[in-house]
Amino acid sequence: MHYKGDRKLQKEDNEWWLMQEAKKRNPDIKLSCLPWGFPSWIGEGTQNPYINRQQTADYVVSWIRGAKKMYNLTMDYVG
Numbered sequence: 001m002h003y004k005g006d007r008k009l010q011k012e013d014n015e016w017w018l019m020q021e022a023k024k025r026n027p028d029i030k031l032s033c034l035p036w037g038f039p040s041w042i043g044e045g046t047q048n049p050y051i052n053r054q055q056t057a058d059y060v061v062s063w064i065r066g067a068k069k070m071y072n073l074t075m076d077y078v079g
Contacts, residue, residue, distance in 0.1 A: 004041045016071050023073065033067075034079035035060055 022029050038049040042059055049056050060078065067073045 016067075016073070019073050020071060030076040031073060032077035032079065033060075033064065033075050035063075 019031055023031075038056065038059065042049045042052075042056055044051050044055075064075050064078065067075060
């Protein structure tokens with residue numbers, strides 16, 4: 001999500017393919033996500049993504065929902 005309001009997850013990322021393949025091979029495997037980096041708009045011009053905690057939480061939830069909608073992947077754990 002490169003800008004605020006963007007709801008697209010990048011299809012070029014190998015992580016989606018890898019998670020889909022892992023689920024095909026073992027449907028019981030657990031998936032988790034841990035946000036390491038946030039787009040610059042999350043920090044509202046600062047380096048701190050937690051300036052607006054609600055916006056950060058909404059971003060993570062949108063990412064999780066997008067994984068389900070676009071790739072049929074359910075995150076079992078969120079860090």
